[in-house]
Amino acid sequence: MKNFIPDNVSKYDNVYDVLKERGFIEQVTDEQAVRELLGKEKIKFYIGFDPTADCLHVGHFMQVIIMMYMQKYGHTPVVLLGGGTGMVGDPSGRQDMRQMMTVETIDNNCNAFKKLFDQFLDFDDEWKYEGNEGVYSPGHQNRDPIPGKAISVNNASWLRPLNYVEFVREVGTHFNVNEMLRAECFKQRMADGLSFFEFNYMLMQGYDFTVMARDFGVKMQFGGNDQWSNILAGKRLSRKWCDINVEGMTFALLTNSEGQKMGKTMNGALWLSADRVSPYEFFQYWRNVADADVNKCLRMLTFLPMEEVKRLSSLEGAEINEAKEILAYEVTKLVHGQEEAEKALEGARAAFGGGGDAANIPTTEMAAAAFEGEGKGLVSLIKELGLVPSNGEGFRTIEQGGLSVNGEKVTNPKQNVTKDMFRDGEILIQKGKKKFHKIVIK
Structure with missing residues (x-):
């Protein structure tokens, strides 16, 4: 068992109170009902992750931490990998359409995500979702998950086999276009043009929630604040189509004191x-x-x-x-x-x-021959080391007095680094007050 969270993390027994104390909770579909649910039952809840890259970043990490708290207090996290929704891309909070990815890239990214989640959560890897072949052929779980373990499922299981006409007939009839157009997740895109392709995303995410509530008893969806409209869509669809009541909760995005996203x-x-x-x-x-x-x-x-x-x-x-x-x-x-x-x-x-x-200190080994004779240009060197993103930024850093070599400020933007500048085969480059990088020649 992964014991990241100590028992003394909070004085509260109900995970709802713990999450509230830490300042995570922003919006709840029914605060009293959700608090009671999380206090009385051990539930399955899910958070969705579209595989837009082959690695998680700090924005994802906030959601991972939420799942770790929930698992600590006995609930079952359902990690939903977006092998189906990733083929469209969530328009929430975006000013342009996401870049289309191949199915192979999406599947590779999903596999990479799962490996990273394994670092933080204990999974029941024998649990499986089986059998979904479209709107009229629901799937099922092979068995209940082991209590206290997380489970992982890919929405490609139910989204990729869909027949479009069946989908819009059974699911689309429960969505009101006027309500959808008022949703916060679409507002930013309306001025620049929202494609019909992306307009389907809310239906797909609402369908995700409903499928999991119907087929293996998921009772809540969690997400960042930008997911509120999609969560509400799933709650409405579950009630209208399957007569199942589910709840949702959103969390603060990790922003700095100026309101900008951190990470x-x-x-x-x-x-x-x-x-x-x-x-x-x-x-x-x-x-x-x-x-x-x-x-x-x-x-x-x-x-x-x-x-x-x-x-x-x-x-x-x-x-x-x-x-x-x-x-x-x-x-x-x-x-x-x-x-x-x-x-x-x-x-x-x-x-x-x-x-x-x-x-x-971060260290890079380089061949001594690179610094023989006239040596290597300092700007191209710091770009190669990743201290600056471009040569132009490197020149500006030096002109503004922001670069030092072996503790001495560099004033010449065209300076070269030569072998005689190394002390015992090492040289220390400092950018600004905080970034250091050591080069060792061999």
């Missing part, structure tokens, strides 16, 4: 895979959050007891850095494991002159 880096999304974003870079992202965001991140991304969250959040001045270091360590430990979190912590302390092991 964006210079090089794109803050991915959870070490192949995409190194544990050190991941650590540094959380170490560098704004003071005003410390409380929210500690509440939502760590499993520290609320008393400790409040203590750390109340620190001021230079002491707030203690809270940021603990935040970075806890989140990195959760995603990459304790060993990598320790290395990242040591590397950060060494880089910032506070002690620690300099061996844990």
